[in-house]
Amino acid sequence: MSKYILAKIKNKKIKVGIIGLGYVGLPLAIRFLNKKIDVLGIDADKNKINLIKKGISYIENKKFKNDIHFKNFRKNVTLNYSILKHVDVIIVCLPTPLSSSNKPDMSIIKNCIIKIRKHLKENQIFILESTVYPGATYEIFKLLNKFKKFKLGKNFYLVFSPERENPGDKMFSYKSTPKVVSGYSEECSKIAFNIYKLIAKKVFIAKSIIVAEMSKLLENTYRSVNIGLVNEFKIISDKLGINVWDIIEAAKTKNFGFRPFNPGPGVGGHCIPIDPIYLSWLMKKKNYNSKIIEISSKLNASMPNWVCKKIFYYIKKNKIKSKNIVMVGLAYKKNTSDTRESPSIEIVKKLLSKKYHLEFYDTHVKNFDLKNKYFKKKSISMNSIKKYKNQGIVIIGTDHKNVDYKNIFNNSKLIFDTRGVYRSYKSRKIVSF
Ligand SMILES: NC(=O)c1ccc[n+]([C@@H]2O[C@H](COP(=O)([O-])OP(=O)(O)OC[C@H]3O[C@@H](n4cnc5c(N)ncnc54)[C@H](O)[C@@H]3O)[C@@H](O)[C@H]2O)c1
Structure with a gap:
């Protein structure tokens, strides 16, 4: 089966469904559309859907291109999860905030999975781009597979690909920034590699999903720790009267x-x-x-x-x-x-x-x-x-x-x-x- 999927990917005949059209999901949709790949989109926010339908990329307040792929995307942006039965690839870009008690709040993803699972079909590729704790991608799949009993790597493909989107940074692009992917099996990774190769210059396959999940946390913890350090230097410098x-x-x-x-x-x-x-x-x-x-x-x-x-x-x-x-x-x-x-x-x-x-x-x-x-x-x-x-x-x-x-x-x-x-x-x- 994967040969058929790989051929479909290489011929750009795949349909991509993106759930969550925010800072991560919308630019990702635009990347696929720019490569003339069909994209369908789901978001819970009616205002965002209306803006996208009007042809406005609301994040940068820019107009979409006027080509057929963008036009179809505008038509196919919805609140309705049932469109997922028409796609080959599902990419989840939903928020993963903290709860009021400062703990991971995965409820948005979990509630969404419960809603989408009845629309899934064999041979789809499910990709999580939201940042999560290590092990979460597989936990999400278990929730998703509660009734269907898909066989990973055989008739359903599970992938985690952390996002490196840096809003406001003109230096960031998929031309210069490699995309990390990892699948549940070699087959899943191969498929993921080929999907992202359509939009990114360099795709790196991490050893496993949990390694890919951790790599994202290392990148952002590295920033947090170094910003913390330099902020401490700011406090120390202030005490010493130095700039x-x-x-x-x-x-x-x-x-x-x-x-x-x-x-x-x-x-x-x-x-x-x-x-x-x-x-x-x-x-x-x-x-x-x-x-x-x-x-x-x-x-x-x-x-x-x-x-x-x-x-x-x-x-x-x-x-x-x-x-x-x-x-x-x-x-x-x-x-x-x-x-x-x-x-x-x-x-x-x-x-x-x-x-x-x-x-x-x-x-x-x-x-x-x-x-x-x-x-x-x-x-x-x-x-x-x-x-x-x-x-x-x-x-x-x-x-x-x-x-x-x-x-x-x-x-x-x-x-x-x-x-x-x-x-x-x-x-x-x-x-x-
Ligand atoms: N913003 C960044 O720069 C960035 C970079 C890398 C990774 N991430 C990660 O990517 C994920 C998404 O972040 P974001 O910044 O794009 O968030 P966002 O809030 O900008 O976008 C999420 C979108 O999901 C929609 N949504 C919420 N609940 C929904 C539901 N039940 N069904 C459908 N749509 C729903 C929201 O309306 C919103 O448009 C997070 O895990 C974040 O940590 C973000």
Whole structure:
């Protein structure tokens, strides 16, 4: 059977069904469509479906191409799982958040599996792209196979392929970034390799699904630990009265054994604050405390609080009376509109709790509602920054590239810079931490 499937893949005759058309799923759909492969999409969010149906790639606010594959995709985006009976490949790109008690919350995937399992058929390829704890892909398959009794590698194919999508990063592409895949059996891996070879320049087959699951957690834990380290250096530098950016500038001249990471007001998004906890949770169940992983997650999570303490201390010491603040950048990192777990929003909430009046300027986030009468839910214009020339406070929470920082500097009285955008400026009105 796999010969027939492989031929179908090589001839681009496969139909791909993507569940979850968010930051991962929609760009993935577009990659297949660009290669003239049929894609069907499922999402639970009616607004997203409507935007896609209108031909808008809502993540980057761009229009889809006008070719037949994109047109068909627009028609075939739905809330209805039954379309899965028409596809050869099912790729799951659903959220894997944390629960309120800081544990992996796999309920979105599990509920979805219960809904889709009655629509599955023999010889389909099931691929999980969501980030999960090691062992989860196979657990999901067991749930999926409760009634069907598919035989893996014989009449059903199971694959895990971690996503490396980096929203807002123009350097990231499937041309330059290899795709990791791994299947339950050699047959599954071979099929996965050929599917992703259609869209990626380089595909790497990991030794097993659990190795592929762990590789994703290693990549994101590596980031979390290194960001935690550099944030600790930021705190230490502050205590010593040195600028952390000057230290990094010097250290990064070493051309081996050192990779620079940027300090900031904390971490956000759907990966760095979450993925390491998936692993430390599993280790706790196995009676092991993953020390470095936990300590860096805690340190990163405490950064918005540290920033606020510094702001309040400065305000008190310098007897600043104004209650007006503009947060420049609400997104969790530069060049994206993603506000999930954003440290800027944490900081805004803390300032609101102290009765400050907050507004924001973000070139990627146009609206954000905190349902608080002291918070303006529409991004102000660059022109309105002028009102901070003689009074009020500007906070740089995100370092988007397309912001006129010089204009902000010229039109403000006091700037708290948490991202080092003014690191080359020498001015008493800039307070960096
Ligand atoms: N965002 C990233 O940069 C990134 C990078 C690598 C890996 N990941 C991982 O990929 C996965 C998806 O992340 P994301 O950032 O794309 O999330 P997202 O929230 O942007 O997208 C998920 C999509 O799933 C939809 N959805 C939710 N429940 C659904 C359901 N029951 N049925 C159908 N659709 C449903 C949502 O409406 C949303 O459009 C996560 O596991 C994440 O950790 C994300």
